[in-house]
Amino acid sequence: MDPRSEVLLRQPEYFQGSLLLVGLPADELLGELPNAHGWCWHAGDQATLDARFEGRVHFGIELPERAFDTAVVFLPKSKELADYLLNAVAARLPGADVFLVGEKKGGIEGASKQLIPFGKPRKLDSARHCQLWQVTVLNAPTAPVLADLAQHYELPLAEGPLKVVSLPGVFSHGRLDRGSALLLEHLDKLPSGHVLDFGCGAGVLGAAVKRRYPHNTVTLLDVDAFATASSRLTLAANGLEAEVITGDGIDAAPMGLNSILSNPPFHVGVHTDYHATENLLQKAVKHLKTGGELRLVANSFLRYQPLIEEQFGHCTVKAQGQGFRIYSAKRR
Structure with missing residues (x-):
């Protein structure tokens, strides 16, 4: 199991409703969270996840159309991509919780500041050399247009x-x-x-x-x-x-x-x-x-x-x- 997934599973009470996992790793996390769906843009990860959890992972560059109650964004390497993903998710979830998880060596501490425009972020957990952050979306952004970025x-x-x-x-x-x-x-x-x-x-x-x-x-x-x-x-x-x-x-x-x-x-x-x-x-x-x-x-x-x-x-x-x-x- 990916250490970022292990950190999520330490806080199961936050992830009971319809959940979107953005940029999720190709591990068994979907098996542990039966109400979760994934959004993936890596063809190899998609093939692996689809073989295990057919129909539960959306592939592409745009947010899936389905409704969900909350979302977890797995911090990507690119700051610009993280901005796009967080704004796309926050625009869909006014008043709801958005989570950001990532490895310390991947810059999760600094990346948590990207949550500030939406509300007041707080650190929920720090384990497995990872951190989990949460923000309630009080200031929902306009949905980003990818081509404009x-x-x-x-x-x-x-x-x-x-x-x-x-x-x-x-x-x-x-x-x-x-x-x-x-x-x-x-x-x-x-x-x-x-x-x-x-x-x-x-x-x-x-x-x-x-x-x-x-x-x-x-x-x-x-x-x-x-x-x-x-x-x-x-x-x-x-x-x-x-x-x-x-x-x-x-x-x-x-x-x-x-x-x-x-x-x-x-x-x-x-x-x-x-x-x-x-x-x-x-x-x-x-x-x-x-x-x-x-x-x-x-x-x-x-x-x-x-x-x-x-x-x-x-x-x-x-x-x-x-x-x-x-x-x-x-x-x-």
């Missing part, structure tokens, strides 16, 4: 400026990260055909490739529904068309690809997690046609080259700088 910026590329639209919670929200910037400089000589942008985030790589190589088929894939929604907005802002998939890792990707591009993630919330990237490196070769290329950027300290060589038999460093390396390997 998007950040827009432009990248000066050779083909002209690329417009990027980034929603709260998306990796490198509102700016281009150094790894993707390096990979954007080395998109030359990609095998033509079907290109996958794995871990697409706001869709920068996929959109750039589609515009530079318009005859290619481009698929963008991410585990996070806020990321794929951002990618769709980025594509639309540039008048581009591509397939966008919300799915759990490389297993959700098409087969028969000619290229896989990636700036793969290695963090989930406040924790380091290499699983998605290691799974990509182990299985990418099966998703590529003969002659197809995996090209990815990663922090120089991450030892990805041996993992790539184990599957492809070879791997070259195409470029490096700013603490990053671009690896390239082709299926023979």
Whole structure:
């Protein structure tokens, strides 16, 4: 059981009515709270929860339509996403209680101040290196419009400026990260055909490739529904068309690809997690046609080259700088 869930279950008297669990972990909490429903935007967590508690978890970027008496928000890593979630919930629950739970190392103490606009927050519990906060919504906000919270910026590329639209919670929200910037400089000589942008985030790589190589088929894939929604907005802002998939890792990707591009993630919330990237490196070769290329950027300290060589038999460093390396390997 996730320690945040354990803290909730120490205070069962607060969670007897119809309860919404926002950003809940993929554990057994729904089994302990029979009147609870979840709201999730991580495709992997959704698949796990749906297998155990079918019909009890809403997937997507908007608050579920169903009515509920109270809500618990599990603190996300992003402050902007936390703001969106708390305002969306508080707007629906005037006069009711809203709870915020999170790990101390995830910043729950400071994040509790985000409850102040709604009323007077109070700490209910501190255990398992987590804290549980509660506020009665005396000042209900106007329901937030997610599109209004998007950040827009432009990248000066050779083909002209690329417009990027980034929603709260998306990796490198509102700016281009150094790894993707390096990979954007080395998109030359990609095998033509079907290109996958794995871990697409706001869709920068996929959109750039589609515009530079318009005859290619481009698929963008991410585990996070806020990321794929951002990618769709980025594509639309540039008048581009591509397939966008919300799915759990490389297993959700098409087969028969000619290229896989990636700036793969290695963090989930406040924790380091290499699983998605290691799974990509182990299985990418099966998703590529003969002659197809995996090209990815990663922090120089991450030892990805041996993992790539184990599957492809070879791997070259195409470029490096700013603490990053671009690896390239082709299926023979």
